Amino acid sequence: MERKIIIYDTLSRKKREFVPIVPGMVGLYVCGPTVYGDPHLGHARPAVTFDVLVRLFRFLGYKVRYVRNITDVGHLEHDADAGEDKIEKKARLEQLEPMEVAQYYENRFHEAMRMLNTLPPSIEPHASGHIIEQIALARKILDNGFAYVSNGSVYFDVRKYNEKYHYGILSGRNLDDMINNSRTLAGQEDKHSPVDFALWKKASAEHIMRWPSPWSDGFPGWHAECSAMSEKYLGKEFDIHGGGMDLVFPHHECELAQNTASRNTGGVHYWMHNNMITINGQKMGKSLGNFITLDELFHGTNKVLSQAYSPMTIRFFILEAHYRSTLDFGNDALQAAEKGMKKISVAAGDAESLSAEGGPGADETEKSLEAVKTGVMDALCDDLNTPVALAGMFDAVKIINNVKEGRAFLNSKSAEILSFLFHDVLSDILGIVPEGNAGGSENGSKRLEGLVSMVLRERKEAKDKKDWAKSDSIRDDLNSLGINIKDTKDGTEWNLK
Ligand code: ZN
Numbered sequence: 001m002e003r004k005i006i007i008y009d010t011l012s013r014k015k016r017e018f019v020p021i022v023p024g025m026v027g028l029y030v031c032g033p034t035v036y037g038d039p040h041l042g043h044a045r046p047a048v049t050f051d052v053l054v055r056l057f058r059f060l061g062y063k064v065r066y067v068r069n070i071t072d073v074g075h076l077e078h079d080a081d082a083g084e085d086k087i088e089k090k091a092r093l094e095q096l097e098p099m100e101v102a103q104y105y106e107n108r109f110h111e112a113m114r115m116l117n118t119l120p121p122s123i124e125p126h127a128s129g130h131i132i133e134q135i136a137l138a139r140k141i142l143d144n145g146f147a148y149v150s151n152g153s154v155y156f157d158v159r160k161y162n163e164k165y166h167y168g169i170l171s172g173r174n175l176d177d178m179i180n181n182s183r184t185l186a187g188q189e190d191k192h193s194p195v196d197f198a199l200w201k202k203a204s205a206e207h208i209m210r211w212p213s214p215w216s217d218g219f220p221g222w223h224a225e226c227s228a229m230s231e232k233y234l235g236k237e238f239d240i241h242g243g244g245m246d247l248v249f250p251h252h253e254c255e256l257a258q259n260t261a262s263r264n265t266g267g268v269h270y271w272m273h274n275n276m277i278t279i280n281g282q283k284m285g286k287s288l289g290n291f292i293t294l295d296e297l298f299h300g301t302n303k304v305l306s307q308a309y310s311p312m313t314i315r316f317f318i319l320e321a322h323y324r325s326t327l328d329f330g331n332d333a334l335q336a337a338e339k340g341m342k343k344i345s346v347a348a349g350d351a352e353s354l355s356a357e358g359g360p361g362a363d364e365t366e367k368s369l370e371a372v373k374t375g376v377m378d379a380l381c382d383d384l385n386t387p388v389a390l391a392g393m394f395d396a397v398k399i400i401n402n403v404k405e406g407r408a409f410l411n412s413k414s415a416e417i418l419s420f421l422f423h424d425v426l427s428d429i430l431g432i433v434p435e436g437n438a439g440g441s442e443n444g445s446k447r448l449e450g451l452v453s454m455v456l457r458e459r460k461e462a463k464d465k466k467d468w469a470k471s472d473s474i475r476d477d478l479n480s481l482g483i484n485i486k487d488t489k490d491g492t493e494w495n496l497k
Contacts, residue, residue, distance in 0.1 A: 003060055007240070008324060008383045010248065010271040011170050011256075015383055020239055021269065026057050026064045027238035029230040029268075031247055032124070034071040035105040036086040038293040039112040041277050041284060041329060042244065048315055048431075049274045049323040049384070050242045051118040055429045056380055067233045068121040069226060072102040072128045073209060073219055088208050098209050099128075112294040115311040117431045125229045127220070131211045133228035134220035137262055138199035138213075146261035150190040152202030152216030158195045161257055167195075170256050170271065171249035197254050199224050223254035227262070230255075241268040245275050274323040279304060280330045292329070299475075300486050306331050308486035309338060310495060312435050316341045319386040319430060340394075345434035347397040348426060350404060351418040359409025365399060366410075369417040372396050376425055386430065396421050436495055452483060456492050 005018040020026055030050045033043055050066075057064045072087070091098040113120075127134075138154045141147040146161045147154055158167050162175045175195065182194040198221035203210040210217045230238060243252065252271065259267040276283070279290040292302050300308030309317075317337035321327040372392045379388035396418065402408035410418070426432050455474060462470040478485055478494070485494045 003377070003381055005056075005060070005381045006383050007270050007272060010273050011266075011268075016270070018239075018270065020062070021237060024062055026062045026240065027234040028054065028064060028066045028240045028242065029226070029234055029238060030066070030068045030121075030241075031226060031243035031251065032068040032070050032121075033105075033109050034086075035102045035109060036090060037105060038295060039105075039109045040291060040293045041279075041297065043109065043112070044116060044294060044314060045277055045318055045323075045327065046242065046244050046274050047113055047118045048116060048318045050272075051116075051431055052319065052380075052386065052429065053240075053242070053272070053384060054119060055431055056384070059424065059429050060381075065123070065234065066119075066121045067123045067125065067230065069229055070102075070106055070124060070126045071222070071225065072099070072106070072126050073222075073225070091208070102128075108295075112311075115294075115298065116315050117311070117433055119431075123233050125233065127225040127229075128209075130225060130229050130232070131213075131220065133232055134224040135200070135213050137224055137228045137231075137258065138220070140262040141199060141258060144261055147199055148192065149215055150192070152218065153190055153198055154200040154215055155191050155196040156199055156221075156254070156257065156261070157192065158197070158257070159193055161261055165257070165260050167257055168253065170253045173249065173253070197221060197223060197250065199258070223251055223258060226251070227255050227258040231259070231263070231267070236263045237265055237267050237269065240270045240272055242272040242274075245273040248273055275326045278326055278328045281328055284329075298484070304331075305334075307335075307488055308484065309334050310341075310435060310484050312433060313338045313341045316344075316390075316432055319432070320390055322387055323384055341432075341435060343397055344393060344426065344432070345436050347400045348422040348434040350400050351396075351422040354400065354403050354410055354415070354418075356410045356412045356415035358411045362409040362411040362414065365403075365408045366414045366417070368399060369396065369414050369421075372399075373417050373420060376421065380425075380429060389425070389430070393421060393426065452478070452494050456485065456494070460492070 006015050007018050008015045028050070030046065033039065050068075054064050054066050087098050087101050090096070091101045094101070110120075138147065141156065142149070142154065145157075147156050158175065161167055167173075167175050168178065178195050179193065188194065200213055200215055200220055201218050202216035203218040207219070210219055230241065241252070241255075256266050256268070259265065278284065279292065282288060282290055284290055284292065290304055292304060294311075294314075296302035297305065297309055297314060298311055300306075313334065314337075317329075317334060318327065320337060320340070372395050375395075376389045376392040379385040379392065382388075399408060400418070403410055422434075426434070455478065459471045459474040462468075462474065475485055482496055483494055484496070485492055
């Protein structure tokens with residue numbers, strides 16, 4: 001732990017050296033998914049970003065308690081105070097129990113996260129399992145005078161809070177501007193001010209998901225769960241709170257206000273936010289028709305894509321950009337990432353098998369590799385600079401290729417550094433698992449190739465007969481064996497996950 005880790009903190013708007021509250025320990029809270037839809041690209045980026053952060057801390061010897069919640073109470077994405085609960089809507093349409101819908105999408109989310117090779121959190125609390133804590137939070141804020149009860153609902157009194165503290169400090173907003181720019185929406189007449197937000201909401205008659213409270217049968221406001229659950233599992237103050245930049249306002253701003261109003265401290269020492277993704281330069285959105293789920297990405301079944309991309313290619317692609325830059329998804333960029341992923345996979349296989357008996361210039365090669373190693377680790381510890389770290393990895397790939405072609409030679413120290421780079425850094429910290437047939441025995445991979453082509457011929461016959469059920473089930477069976485297939489205009493390609 002002698003290594004300094006630098007983190008960009010959204011609240012102080014600068015890079016700061018990470019100093020843990022308890023030496024050697026990291027408390028990390030990341031806002032997890034709202035489980036009312038299939039996991040999509042927007043889920044992949046924070047998941048991969050904070051996964052690398054956790055892996056890096058653990059690699060450096062920290063004990064990390066990684067808490068990521070599941071929002072299963074069901075809230076509208078950007079307006080928790082009005083409108084229909086999305087889980088309930090889906091449940092009604094499909095005649096399902098609301099928790100059946102939430103569980104289904106939670107399972108889908110976990111499966112996608114597993115495919116992206118993200119480590120599971122240490123604790124994954126559900127909003128629906130922490131209603132008591134959320135009621136206690138609302139009660140505390142009421143007792144402290146920063147909330148009011150109105151018609152069975154409890155609202156956070158933003159103006160009152162702003163007299164003592166600063167509402168807008170995280171997102172850089174000013175309360176007067178917010179009040180001037182907001183409209184009073186229908187169904188929000190209970191609020192004293194349009195900027196107030198719900199801590200507890202009285203349920204309307206048709207609302208299925210409801211719990212008793214001192215104020216009404218209802219449900220907690222969206223922001224309440226993260227304040228309540230982060231305090232429960234990480235304490236009144238904890239190290240890092242993460243999430244996507246779209247959560248800075250209102251979600252994290254409200255969380256910060258709730259923390260301060262209930263426990264007189266913002267509670268979070270570093271706020272980390274990953275930037276957004278775009279699709280061919282455009283914001284991703286259902287209404288824009290460019291919404292891509294992870295399943296569509298892994299199977300190439302979205303019209304924006306010309307082919308399927310493996311989960312590792314997606315992970316690699318996400319890490320090619322710094323987490324605080326926007327990341328633009330498009331076919332060309334993904335194809336380039338696929339090529340990069342192949343190169344690094346082949347090099348990872350070579351790194352293990354190259355001879356390390358030395359030769360002309362071996363000391364120079366060792367020096368170059370040492371510099372790559374230092375550069376890669378420095379980059380990762382400098383606010384998770386994964387693109388610079390990956391560029392360093394490709395410098396190592398070049399050296400490996402020179403060795404393969406007899407233009408450079410490795411000594412035993414160089415072999416150790418290569419093993420550090422392609423095992424410890426690539427797999428353990430970046431979580432990138434080399435793909436393809438690299439490493440398999442020649443005979444074994446030939447047999448596998450024969451077997452897969454046989455199965456693919458079977459699938460083609462089924463497709464020709466328009467037996468989609470059979471062709472899909474063959475695809476899924478191969479997939480569950482770790483064999484990804486993708487249909488291109490030249491036929492079906494496959495690779496190992
Ligand atoms: Zn949250």
